[in-house]
Amino acid sequence: MPNPNGKKGGKAHQNKVAEVAADIEKRGLEPVKEHPVDTPGGAKKRRYVDVAGLDENKKPVEFHQVGKQTKDGRPVARERKAMDDVERAKGERPTFHPYNKEK
Structure with missing residues (x-):
């Protein structure tokens, strides 16, 4: 069943994205x-990181991906593939922020 919110994700995902964006802004960057992110040669030609931090020149200086993690704490496969594509294209791996941390 597709998510009614589309690529914005569900409520838990959106809450974590807002939390990451607030932290980026607190550190003086624009979330x-x-x-x-164009990802030539990647599994997809373009990816959309959940939040990027832009500097005063509007240049992205950090990338953040929000998603589910496995029981062993790794990002699920779809998030790993997206992060791999961005890392290959930008030379920097996005910081992963899970929204389903195991207790």
């Missing part, structure tokens, strides 16, 4: 949600 941009669903920031496009």
Whole structure:
């Protein structure tokens, strides 16, 4: 069943994205949600990181991906693939923020 919120994700995902964006802003960067990243040669031609932190020149200086993690604490496969594509394209691995931390 598709998510009624589309790529914005469910409530837990959106809450974590807002938390990450607030932290980015607190550190003096501009948070941009669903920031496009061209990923030539990747599994997809373009990815959208959940939040990018832009500097004063509007250049992305950090990337953040929000998603589910496995029981052993790794991002689920779809998040790993997206992060791999962004890392290959930008030379920097997005920081992963799980929203389903196991207790």
